[in-house]
Amino acid sequence: MDPNQPHILAGLGMDLVNQRKFAEAIPLLEKSLRLQPTSGWETKWALAKAYYHHEQYEQALKLANQAHTESHGSSAQAELLLAQCLTVMGHYEDSAQVLREFLKSNTEGPDATTARRWLERLTTDRKIRP
DSSP, rough: OOOOOOOEEEEHHHHHTTTTTTHHHHHHHHHHHHHHHTHHHHHHHHHHHHHHHHTHHHHHHHHHHHHHHHTTTOOOHHHHHHHHHHHHHOHHHHHHHHHHHHHHOOSSHHHHHHHHHHHHHHTTTSSOOO
């Protein structure tokens, strides 16, 4: 394997994220993005998720926001990760706004259930106004 192929590095990194091996995924995904900064939103999302689970929240928020923007709202994963990152960073109203926007176009399914549950939790915990 050529260690400088961004697509291969991204694929391996995403596979590690799917296996919840976040610490191992981070260097591969970082290198992939260094080699090809214009890669798709999926690589940024995977690295954001790895950062989030590795408690590197500022980096996670930055990349989750980029992934969300670049996916043009087409990825439930990107929107929900952005909401998680905003919440952990204390940006509760922004998180609630992302979740509300998500629910406008995603009313059914497990992701919608998750988004509603997170909104309810933010309200119950008095992090946002009802």
